[in-house]
Amino acid sequence: MKAFILTVLATLLSLTAFACPVCEKQQPKVLQGISHGAGPQSDWDYVLVWATVLIVVFCLFFSIKWLARPGEQGEDHIKRTILDF
Known part of the structure; x- marks a missing residue:
């Protein structure tokens, strides 16, 4: 049960992760603020x-x-x- 709660908590925390400012500038408008790294x-x-x-x-x-x-x-x-x- 403890592992399940930790998994759910980690999943919820990962949903709040946003792109850093440098990566955000490299992304197209659709993906800005969502993904890291160079754009497509x-x-x-x-x-x-x-x-x-x-x-x-x-x-x-x-x-x-x-x-x-x-x-x-x-x-x-x-x-x-x-x-x-």
């Missing part, structure tokens, strides 16, 4: 980031879906060796 080098950087976001959301959706309702109903399914143990 080309439009392909935005395409790659959004493609990655879509893949992560897709994987997260199906991970939760198949974890909540796996769908295998057979008594001889391999998951039964663990669940019935």
